[in-house]
Amino acid sequence: MSYEMIAILMFASMMVMLLTGQRVFGAIGAVAVIASLLLWGDGGSEIAFSAGVKLMKWYPLLTLPLFIYMGYMLSESGIADDLYRMFHVWFGPLSGGLAIGTVVLMVAISAMNGLSVAGMAIGATIALPELLRRGYDKIMITGVVQAGSSLGILVPPSVVLVLYGMIAREPVGQLWLAGVFPGLMMAGLFIVYIVIRCRIQPELGPPLSEEERDIPMREKLKLLRAGILPILIFFCMTGLFLMGVTSLVESSAVGALAATAAAIVKRRLTAHVMEETLRKTLGVSCMFMWIILAALCFGAVFDGLGAVRAIEGFFVGQLGLGPWEILILMQLSFLLMGTFLDDTAMLVIVAPLYIPLVDALGFDLIWYGVLYTITSQIAYMTPPFGYNLFLMRAMAPPEISLTDIYRSIVPFVFVMLLALVIVMVFPQIALWLPQHVYAR
Template sequence: MGHEFIALLMFSSMMVLLLTGKRVFGAIGFVAVIAALLLWGDGGSEMAFSAAMKLMKWYPLLTLPMFVFMGYMLSESGLAEDLYKMFHVWMGPLHGGLAIGTIGLMVVISAMNGLSVAGMAIGASIALPELLRRGYDKIMVTGVIQAGSSLGILIPPSVVLVLYGMIARQPVGQLWLAGVFPGLMMAGLFVLYIVIRCRLQPSLGPALSEAERQQVSRREKLLLLKAGIAPLFIFFCMTGLFLMGITSLVESSAVGAAAAMFTALVKGRLTRTVMEETLRKTLGITCMFMWIIL
């Protein structure tokens, strides 16, 4: 039996298990265990133990819970909602402006947590109800949120690139640098599509009415720009210091997590409930990733 056929059989078995509703780590783990026992017999368990111990000794793996924690701290403390309000006010007067603002929100969120699932959750809970309430087309709204959340796998600090670097033994810093331009280019193409589509069909993305624009004064608009200071601060503390060579990859992830906590504390939102929810969700996502890797 050739290696190609074995790989195809394993992949097919995994997809069947996923289609039956099994969790990702359960499907992958079950197929891997059965394949190891059939191919290597008793030696399969020794290989699994050796691979797990080798993985646990890989120092950059510490970045995973840090980045996940940072993303959920951003979400649970309401910092992401402040960002959306800023984009809502400044981009709302344009046709499709709220959709463009949602893409901008996703870019900023991706630059602060590196998780597509976090971007999807934030977009669905914050942007989706507002866009539908404003009369945006449902198909466009769901497409914008799904496309925008996908940027998290490219824009640093991408957790997916960290995992890829760990498995392929490639420098994560270079992978991050390689993902920045494609991620921003994709975001620009998304915005261009929204602009052209809403220019041709204005009903897909209605602009804010004149009455709604007048409800927000110029001073309030300028004050809302302060919401953009927090993500810039977190991004500089994390990615900026790393690219400047001041911190290592693991150190930058810890600095980013601390910066997210500090920002929430300054804004008076670092409550016990926020911390408990952040830690609980971080533990769940981290355990899921660890099972998948193992």
Template sequence: MSAELIILFMFSSMLLSMLTGQRVFAVIGFVGVVAAAILWGNGGFELGFSAAMKLMKWYPLLTLPMFIFMGYLLSESGIAEDLYKAFHVWMGGLRGGLAVGTIGLMVIISAMNGLSVAGMAIGATIALPELLKRGYDKTMVTGVIQAGSSLGILVPPSVVLVLYGMIARQPVGQLWLAGAFPGLLLAALFIIYIVIRCRLNPALGPVLPKEERDIPLSEKLKLLRAGILPFLIFFLMMGLFLMGYTSLVESSAVGALSALVVAAVKGRLGNGVLTRTIEQTLGITCMFMWIILAALCFGAVFDGLGAVRAIEGLLVNDWGLSPWTILILMQLSFILMGMFLDDTAMLVIVAPLYIPLVGKLGFDLIWYGVLYTITCQISYMTPPFGYNLFLMRAMAPPEVSLGDIYRSVWPFVIIMMIGLAIIMAFPQIALWLPEHVNVRG
């Protein structure tokens, strides 16, 4: 069987198998091993074992359970609720101030989590009821929470960037640094949109009643103490990492231990919090490990087939497309796939083709990792099967309908596309920090 037919077999059988409802990693890993057997005979069955050994030797993988544990523990222990009280008082006098405060809360949670699901859970259970009670427009605020929670996969320590780093063979520390400024840029664009829209239509985000805002300065300053512990955790985790005192894995261990100590000091480890956190950490970590393993199997077959060279020849030589045109088409394909697949499935399916091709076209793979992650954020919120859409539907109160949720995301999807275009046009937004800060792997 020719290499071209094997490539066609792999993609068609993979897509058909996904229609059966099987898990993504099982489908992709199975197709990869079978294709290897067709290509190389009995020796191809060793591909899965080889990929597993490669995975077990990848030291930065230890960061996954550490950061996931830290994020879930902070979510379960109620630290986020204390933070939101501070935002409530300090931002309540601004039109749309509580929505702006929600974005601020999401940025902080993202910097201590690495996943969007924890931010979504916190926003839907803590911020959303408060915003609705204060008369905020339900369509706008559900969009605010979905957009804000999506920052969790871009702002360091992003678990999605860890996955990308493993598949693209890029240093995770550099990827995290690259995601910092783009994440803050998107958060700033969200805030600008909220402020302008609420200024044009004050009914969307009314200010808090004067009696609630009329709090002595001393009380307001006391509320700011809620941010001290999260800032301390972030400094111990990322500050020591950026200053070169800890490696990537050591930094994750420091963050997990700090979150555990803070939860214990605040007396928030009771009622099965630690047990639930460990169970959630184990489930998410195992899922990511299986996905990486499947991706390594699938990618090894493509390397052996020379598929990247064939695709490059087709697009550049035969069709005459420019590198930028190819890059834009890649991003559009990610957005289309994101309407039906989650971020990890998208990465595993197309990474063997896209990532090597991006390198051959002369683009920086660190920068492309940021573009991929922002595209994932967009796909999280695009109907019909956006990940955040269903999370919000599961967590939102009854008065928020699925129609409200679908309508709420479009302004933020447009803002994210604008942010994506800005970072594509000005790569240094993502690359300046990795170029000027040396970190230990």
């Protein structure tokens, strides 16, 4: 049997196992280990062992549980809730202002968390009921919350970019910096869409009433204090890292410590908050660890087969495609897989092929990490199995139906596709900041 046929058989076996409902790491890891044993006999067991040792020796892995802990600590202690009240007062007088404030809130939560689930939880349970009570269009604001929460996997400290960095063996610090401007650009495009939509149809996002706007400036300035702690946490974590005072791992430890200190200052660090934070941190961290281990095993088998060189020869030699045409096909395949897989599963399935192929075609792997993450954001919101769709269905008020949730994401998916095309055409949007910072 040819190596190409073995590679196809491995992918087919993995997809069958995933479709049966097996856990992602179990399906991928099992196929990798069984294939290695069948191909190389007893010596194949060394592949899985070597992958595990390589993972445990990779020092930046420590950032993963620390950033997850920081995000859950801020969420469970209610610090993010204070931020929403601040944005509610300052943006409320504008037409569509509360929806704009919700996007800004999502950016702030993303900068403190690195996961989309925290933004979704806060948006669906706090922002969404309030926006409905204020007469906002339920379809538009449902899309706002879903799109805004997806920024958590692009704006640093993105856990998805950490995962990509581990699998692609690229510096996580550069990946984070590469996600800053694309993330802010996408948030800006969301806001532009809301402003234009509410200008055309003012009834979709009515401003606060005259009575509610009549808040003394002293009270408004007092509410601004809710943003001080998150800004301090972000500075302690990211600012010190950009100035070269702390390393990446030290930055994650500072962020976790600062989040805990903020909860203490607010007098919200109860036994229940700590228990929930540690339990959720442990669960998510272990899930990512197993997935990374499975991906490394699978990648090692593929590298031993030479499948990457065979596929590159097929695209370039037999089909005669150029590098950009191959890259576009990769992104289209991500969008297709996103209809039935989450971002982690997509990365683990195609990383052994796509990442070395992108490198062989001469593209920057840091830039490609941003493209992958934006495509994952789109995948989070595309039916029938978009991750954010299920989260919204579970958390949304009863008056929002599944049909409303599906309809709400259509314009925001087009906005994300526009952002993806912009970053593809202008790579420096992602690459300028890491090149500038690391050049120093």
